[in-house]
Amino acid sequence: VIEVDGIHRTYGEGETAVHALRGVSFTVDVGDYVAIRGASGSGKSTLMNILGCLDAPTSGRYVLEGHDVSRLDDGQQAILRNRRIGFVFQSFNLLRRTSALANVELPMVYARIPRKDRHRRALAALELVGLSDRTHHLPNELSGGQQQRVAVARALVTSPSLVLADEPTGNLDSMSTEEVLVALDHLNVVGRTIVVITHEDQVVAHTKRTIELLDGMIVSDRRTVAV
Amino acid sequence: VIEVDGIHRTYGEGETAVHALRGVSFTVDVGDYVAIRGASGSGKSTLMNILGCLDAPTSGRYVLEGHDVSRLDDGQQAILRNRRIGFVFQSFNLLRRTSALANVELPMVYARIPRKDRHRRALAALELVGLSDRTHHLPNELSGGQQQRVAVARALVTSPSLVLADEPTGNLDSMSTEEVLVALDHLNVVGRTIVVITHEDQVVAHTKRTIELLDGMIVSDRRTVAV
Numbered sequence: 070v071i072e073v074d075g076i077h078r079t080y081g082e083g084e085t086a087v088h089a090l091r092g093v094s095f096t097v098d099v100g101d102y103v104a105i106r107g108a109s110g111s112g113k114s115t116l117m118n119i120l121g122c123l124d125a126p127t128s129g130r131y132v133l134e135g136h137d138v139s140r141l142d143d144g145q146q147a148i149l150r151n152r153r154i155g156f157v158f159q160s161f162n163l164l165r166r167t168s169a170l171a172n173v174e175l176p177m178v179y180a181r182i183p184r185k186d187r188h189r190r191a192l193a194a195l196e197l198v199g200l201s202d203r204t205h206h207l208p209n210e211l212s213g214g215q216q217q218r219v220a221v222a223r224a225l226v227t228s229p230s231l232v233l234a235d236e237p238t239g240n241l242d243s244m245s246t247e248e249v250l251v252a253l254d255h256l257n258v259v260g261r262t263i264v265v266i267t268h269e270d271q272v273v274a275h276t277k278r279t280i281e282l283l284d285g286m287i288v289s290d291r292r293t294v295a296v
Numbered sequence: 297v298i299e300v301d302g303i304h305r306t307y308g309e310g311e312t313a314v315h316a317l318r319g320v321s322f323t324v325d326v327g328d329y330v331a332i333r334g335a336s337g338s339g340k341s342t343l344m345n346i347l348g349c350l351d352a353p354t355s356g357r358y359v360l361e362g363h364d365v366s367r368l369d370d371g372q373q374a375i376l377r378n379r380r381i382g383f384v385f386q387s388f389n390l391l392r393r394t395s396a397l398a399n400v401e402l403p404m405v406y407a408r409i410p411r412k413d414r415h416r417r418a419l420a421a422l423e424l425v426g427l428s429d430r431t432h433h434l435p436n437e438l439s440g441g442q443q444q445r446v447a448v449a450r451a452l453v454t455s456p457s458l459v460l461a462d463e464p465t466g467n468l469d470s471m472s473t474e475e476v477l478v479a480l481d482h483l484n485v486v487g488r489t490i491v492v493i494t495h496e497d498q499v500v501a502h503t504k505r506t507i508e509l510l511d512g513m514i515v516s517d518r519r520t521v522a523v
């Protein structure tokens with residue numbers, strides 16, 4: 070489902086240029102469950118943004134579900150992104166003037182799902198992450214970990230074929246972390262592909278493969294469970 | 297240095313009221329190193345905001361370094377906060393149009409430290425957290441963990457008598473986490489008081505006492521190392 074070939078991503082130019090990715094190549098088959106680890110600043114989020122069609126590589130090729138992403142225009146990329154990918158951002162990116170429930174409904178609005186179904190499915194997603202009693206709160210009326218869980222619920226609510234999660238449990242205690250992992254595991258069991266950036270062993274334990282980045286390059290790629 | 301007595305904090309009123317803190321009492325002596333743990337939503341950040349004079353309790357008493365905080369006006373609280381406390385926020389709260397270096401210099405501007413000294417000390421603080429090569433980057437040109445480390449550097453740069461850190465390592469791999477902990481340990485060794493909210497065992501291992509919150513109340517308070 071994912072094919073990355075010789076991906077480079079450089080910010081800036083000349084002396085102050087930052088080479089965030091320096092030739093990254095790997096493939097991910099349908100139903101895989103991949104953890105991406107690496108030091109702070111090693112290029113994990115940069116790679117994730119490219120996988121999620123939110124950023125373009127400086128060079129190299131990215132093929133998503135058979136589409137060469139560089140050959141799609143912005144509109145086509147947006148459609149691919151909204152229909153096939155669920156994204157948990159490292160900084161949540163919730164709409165601030167919107168309730169938890171409305172935030173979780175948003176991907177379904179793009180997918181043209183009827184209002185009644187959106188409401189029901191958003192409630193179910195929030196219940197999965199233990200937030201049934203916070204549906205009408207605004208993000209600034211929620212704890213840091215509750216905001217993170219709303220971001221997780223939003224990424225999962227359309228049951229997307231590809232889930233990209235950037236440190237989805239960084240603000241969570243082990244019980245809330247386990248709730249999130251159970252939800253991700255369930256999606257993987259029914260055939261969805263999961264890629265999760267994490268630095269927590271508890272999360273890695275649920276995955277089938279670990280890719281390790283260092284200074285913008287892959288230094289190890291180990292499978293722990295068959296797909 | 298900290299005396300908390302019967303602290304309550306309620307958001308909203310009537311049926312939808314959220315009782316974030318329901319009668320919290322404890323003291324912290326100079327030089328203690330306290331971890332605060334608890335489930336997501338249990339009231340940890342709410343407690344931290346009260347300790348940092350950023351929020352007032354609905355009822356109860358808070359005495360900081362001998363001052364009854366409720367008897368100080370806003371100006372006096374701001375002075376106490378800026379001169380005595382270093383705060384690491386769960387969501388970093390960096391100024392977005394300002395470089396990492398300028399963000400770290402900010403507490404020293406309030407403390408009226410001369411420009412040359414500010415520059416030198418900000419560089420030293422950023423070096424402590426491994427960001428010497430990112431000083432001129434803006435927050436949106438930094439990775440999530442790098443932003444978190446700038447927030448840590450900013451909290452430590454005035455060598456404050458009280459450090460309040462809300463999940464300071466949530467976005468960091470174990471090596472960057474260790475760098476932050478070494479910096480906190482060093483401050484504690486020279487007599488500063490540290491209170492850190494965390495859900496990570498690696499962090500708790502460096503502390504001398506663990507307070508556990510559940511549903512806005514303290515359920516355990518255990519010392520592991522003498523002060």
Ligand SMILES: Nc1ncnc2c1ncn2[C@@H]1O[C@H](COP(=O)(O)OP(=O)(O)OP(=O)(O)O)[C@@H](O)[C@H]1O
Pocket residue numbers: 203206209210211212213214215240241242307308314315316334335336337338339340341342343386
């Ligand atoms: N402005 C607000 N209005 C209503 N409820 C609020 C508001 N701010 C926080 N809360 C609620 O207060 C409770 C405690 O929040 P707090 O941020 O202290 O939790 P926390 O222990 O820091 O959680 P986390 O580990 O997720 O960061 C949460 O259940 C939250 O939903």
Ligand SMILES: Nc1ncnc2c1ncn2[C@@H]1O[C@H](COP(=O)(O)OP(=O)(O)OP(=O)(O)O)[C@@H](O)[C@H]1O
Pocket residue numbers: 080081087088089107108109110111112113114115116159430436437438439440441442467468469
């Ligand atoms: N707009 C930008 N301009 C310059 N450098 C940037 C920019 N954005 C990111 N970087 C740099 O690119 C590198 C990789 O960033 P990235 O966010 O991918 O790291 P990461 O592995 O996700 O780190 P973390 O674990 O801290 O979240 C970092 O060193 C960062 O400073």
Ligand SMILES: [Mg+2]
Pocket residue numbers: 113114115159235439440441
């Ligand atoms: Mg990142």
Ligand SMILES: [Mg+2]
Pocket residue numbers: 212213214340341342386462
């Ligand atoms: Mg919190």
